[in-house]
Amino acid sequence: xxxxxxxxxxxxxxxxxxxxxxxxxxxxxxxxxxxxxxxxxxxxxxxxxxxxxxxxxxxxxxxxxxxxxxxxxxxxxxxxx
Numbered sequence: 001x002x003x004x005x006x007x008x009x010x011x012x013x014x015x016x017x018x019x020x021x022x023x024x025x026x027x028x029x030x031x032x033x034x035x036x037x038x039x040x041x042x043x044x045x046x047x048x049x050x051x052x053x054x055x056x057x058x059x060x061x062x063x064x065x066x067x068x069x070x071x072x073x074x075x076x077x078x079x080x081x
Contacts, residue, residue, distance in 0.1 A: 045076065058075065
């Protein structure tokens with residue numbers, strides 16, 4: 001199994017790890033805009049949870065399609081105490 005794994009992770013010509021997938025230089029304007037919105041929403045959720053003495057979990061989820069942010073979701077899971 002380790003021989004098979006090394007074939008998958010190493011280039012057969014150089015016996016060095018295969019190069020990682022190239023990442024595009026910079027972030028697209030679309031992703032930059034939605035990322036800023038996600039940060040803003042997360043700040044709002046945290047401020048609201050702090051002010052209300054909230055018990056639970058708040059989160060932001062970004063879904064991607066082909067390296068582009070498709071949607072941003074807010075999630076609030078409260079716990080009754």
